Amino acid sequence: MKLVREASGRDRRATVDRLGAIVVRAGGFGVIASILAILFFIVVEVWPLVRAARVERRPILQANTTVMGVASDPYQSHLATIDGEGTVRVRQLSDDREVLVRDVAAGAQVGHITADPNGEFFAWLEAGGRVGLVPVAWQVGFADGKRVVRPSIGDASYFAAQESALVAPIAARIALDGSSRTVAAASDDGQLVLFRRDREVNDFTEEVEESETLSSVDAPDGLIALALDDSGAQLFAATADGHLYRWDAIPRLSSEPEVVTVNGKVSSMTLLLGGRALVVGLERGAIQVWLRAPRGDSPPKLTYVREFPPHESAIRFLAPSRRGKGFVAVDERGGVGIYHSTSERVIWRGESGLRSVSALGFSPKADTVVIAGAAGISIFDVDNPHPDVSLRALFLPMWYEGYEKPEYVWQSSGGTDDFEPKYSLVPLLIGTLKGTFYSLLIAIPLGVLGAMYVSQFMHPRLRNVIKPTVEIMAALPSVVLGFLAGLWLAPRVEEAFSALILMVLSFPFVVGGTGMLWERLPLAWRTRMPVGAEAIAFCVSLAAATVLSILLSDPFEALVFGGNFQAWLLGATGLHYDQRNAIIVGLAMGFAVIPIIFAISEDAFSNVPRNLVSGSLALGANRWQTVSRIVLPTASPGIFSAIMIGFGRAVGETMIVLMATGNTPISEWNPFNGFRTLSANIAVEIPEAPQFGSLYRVLFLAALLLFMFTFVLNTAAELVRQRLRERYASL
Numbered sequence: 001m002k003l004v005r006e007a008s009g010r011d012r013r014a015t016v017d018r019l020g021a022i023v024v025r026a027g028g029f030g031v032i033a034s035i036l037a038i039l040f041f042i043v044v045e046v047w048p049l050v051r052a053a054r055v056e057r058r059p060i061l062q063a064n065t066t067v068m069g070v071a072s073d074p075y076q077s078h079l080a081t082i083d084g085e086g087t088v089r090v091r092q093l094s095d096d097r098e099v100l101v102r103d104v105a106a107g108a109q110v111g112h113i114t115a116d117p118n119g120e121f122f123a124w125l126e127a128g129g130r131v132g133l134v135p136v137a138w139q140v141g142f143a144d145g146k147r148v149v150r151p152s153i154g155d156a157s158y159f160a161a162q163e164s165a166l167v168a169p170i171a172a173r174i175a176l177d178g179s180s181r182t183v184a185a186a187s188d189d190g191q192l193v194l195f196r197r198d199r200e201v202n203d204f205t206e207e208v209e210e211s212e213t214l215s216s217v218d219a220p221d222g223l224i225a226l227a228l229d230d231s232g233a234q235l236f237a238a239t240a241d242g243h244l245y246r247w248d249a250i251p252r253l254s255s256e257p258e259v260v261t262v263n264g265k266v267s268s269m270t271l272l273l274g275g276r277a278l279v280v281g282l283e284r285g286a287i288q289v290w291l292r293a294p295r296g297d298s299p300p301k302l303t304y305v306r307e308f309p310p311h312e313s314a315i316r317f318l319a320p321s322r323r324g325k326g327f328v329a330v331d332e333r334g335g336v337g338i339y340h341s342t343s344e345r346v347i348w349r350g351e352s353g354l355r356s357v358s359a360l361g362f363s364p365k366a367d368t369v370v371i372a373g374a375a376g377i378s379i380f381d382v383d384n385p386h387p388d389v390s391l392r393a394l395f396l397p398m399w400y401e402g403y404e405k406p407e408y409v410w411q412s413s414g415g416t417d418d419f420e421p422k423y424s425l426v427p428l429l430i431g432t433l434k435g436t437f438y439s440l441l442i443a444i445p446l447g448v449l450g451a452m453y454v455s456q457f458m459h460p461r462l463r464n465v466i467k468p469t470v471e472i473m474a475a476l477p478s479v480v481l482g483f484l485a486g487l488w489l490a491p492r493v494e495e496a497f498s499a500l501i502l503m504v505l506s507f508p509f510v511v512g513g514t515g516m517l518w519e520r521l522p523l524a525w526r527t528r529m530p531v532g533a534e535a536i537a538f539c540v541s542l543a544a545a546t547v548l549s550i551l552l553s554d555p556f557e558a559l560v561f562g563g564n565f566q567a568w569l570l571g572a573t574g575l576h577y578d579q580r581n582a583i584i585v586g587l588a589m590g591f592a593v594i595p596i597i598f599a600i601s602e603d604a605f606s607n608v609p610r611n612l613v614s615g616s617l618a619l620g621a622n623r624w625q626t627v628s629r630i631v632l633p634t635a636s637p638g639i640f641s642a643i644m645i646g647f648g649r650a651v652g653e654t655m656i657v658l659m660a661t662g663n664t665p666i667s668e669w670n671p672f673n674g675f676r677t678l679s680a681n682i683a684v685e686i687p688e689a690p691q692f693g694s695l696y697r698v699l700f701l702a703a704l705l706l707f708m709f710t711f712v713l714n715t716a717a718e719l720v721r722q723r724l725r726e727r728y729a730s731l
Helices: 002-050 391-395 426-456 460-475 478-495 497-520 523-528 533-561 565-573 582-606 610-618 623-652 655-660 678-688 694-727
Strands: 054-057 067-072 078-083 087-092 097-103 110-115 121-126 130-143 146-153 157-159 166-174 180-187 191-201 208-218 223-228 234-239 243-248 258-261 266-271 277-282 287-295 298-308 315-320 326-331 335-340 345-351 357-362 368-373 376-383
Touching (some): 002 694, 067 368, 078 121, 078 146, 087 146, 097 146, 121 166, 130 180, 191 234, 234 266, 258 298, 266 315, 277 315, 277 326, 315 357, 326 357, 335 368, 345 376, 426 460, 426 623, 426 678, 426 694, 460 582, 478 497, 478 582, 478 655, 497 565, 533 565, 582 623, 610 623, 623 694, 678 694
Parallel strands (some): 067 357, 166 223
Antiparallel strands (some): 054 376, 067 078, 078 087, 087 097, 110 121, 121 130, 130 146, 130 157, 180 191, 191 208, 223 234, 234 243, 243 258, 277 287, 315 326, 326 335, 335 345, 357 368, 368 376
């Protein structure tokens, strides 16, 4: 019976062991599967950023006349065209049927024609110096649960005839609020004429007042293109011999234009959304971008910033996007290119399928390109949701509108629709490394040396109290530490920064001096003192040094920094002192990382075989020699692991960085200003990021960078740890 019970007990234990092994394996595989699933999800969200644009050409539509201007509605349901006789036609694209036809020029001889990039009007020149402008409206409604677009062609409005006839080129602009209309054109007597019609509504009487302004200046020779910014405040011109001109247009044309020279003959020109970037097409097929860049205290000037790969022939048509800084270019042979200025991306290159091109349009949502020519109308569907993101824009300095030079900038949103998103991850990477560096600068020495002292020198009774106390520090919520650091610690450090400097300078001497004095005490005295008396002596010395540093901070600041450290810092180095800076983050995040490094390091020290320590002491080595030459090398793999885990904790920290810094994405290592980390940026931006938009996916890219960074670092750390273990295994 006894043998039977023993056999059944062994069977139960074996069964339990097998079940335990299965559970452990399942748990391990589950952890690995979860991590891989998270990685897969992040990669899926990031992939559209690197996917190439999809551009498909529809069957070419036939046109009875030569189309001189095109405009489309935001939903690609209708297309409006105007021909050389001034006839506007609106066709429904679903069945290629004309739904509206109107002769807006009333039989007049029509000259140069231009179309609004928003698809809201056409403008043209007539013989005798008259300028015509007709609005095209797209009324959107719903019927039977389906979107219905109803096009309409408004009445043409005219600007007064001039004594001299107007000739090409022409530029027209309607203010976004409809309060003003501005048209510029060149006349046959060598003048550049600007018409402005303003409309004001009295808020009290609702009376409408209209006024017209006419101004003119000498037109440059060889004028081939004109462009007005969105508000009509600036007029740009280009000449065939390679000169760009800019006039202030409010209230009248300025008499002295700004003039710059282009490296090549100009063939076309347009303004990007916002009117601050000028795209210039050249006869040699190149496309250049010029910005009005500031130059210190002097006014901004047109500055060349970038050039795209050339086409095979001259660039004849350019059309800007109304959804960003993209544009379309068509060359003399019908080659088509879609580009984005900020990201410097060549999104797509191809052929229009037309022998000769007479008009070009980019739909309001930048998802359709319309090219018209003698052979008909070619329509391209563009699927490119993230044109403003590229590896260059993410990791290299870019020259943004309004900047003096290329810079690393993170600025994901702005107050206007023509905002230029700036998605450089470099300031966030620098901020992440900056916060990690200053926190580990504090945490590594205190954590490792504290663990060494507690493990090797402190009395066991006192060690049993100190170690759990330090480990409990890890349970403090990071949001509490960030709150205290931002609202309590930062103002006090700013007020008494000189005291902090004195503490840093005096603490090593105080600790060393206290230790020397303790060693010089007679052995009989030290043996009579209670356990932990040496720790109390050190605490008293440090407390006295802290009080003394605070009391001497004002005389020290007056002697060394002229009475004000912040003013001295600005005057001597040009650096500003921000209240929430890297030093505050180092103190707060170091406090959060110390328990992790301490606990793992202390375990590594305690796990060193006692026979190694006893053998070293028996051979005549003192306690410090034993610890530094035997215990420390043997425990180095564990210490290295502790540092790497602390590093990972600091890299991924969010709330402390978010609350204890100014959260400003700047690319500086200056310890006296703030920064923004990748993790904090994700926390700040993700609630406001439109789902599946560029910002949304760039934030997932930042998460992927954090994931890969910690993965690679931990892998390298494990390899180093294994090498250290093999090296000191023979001790």
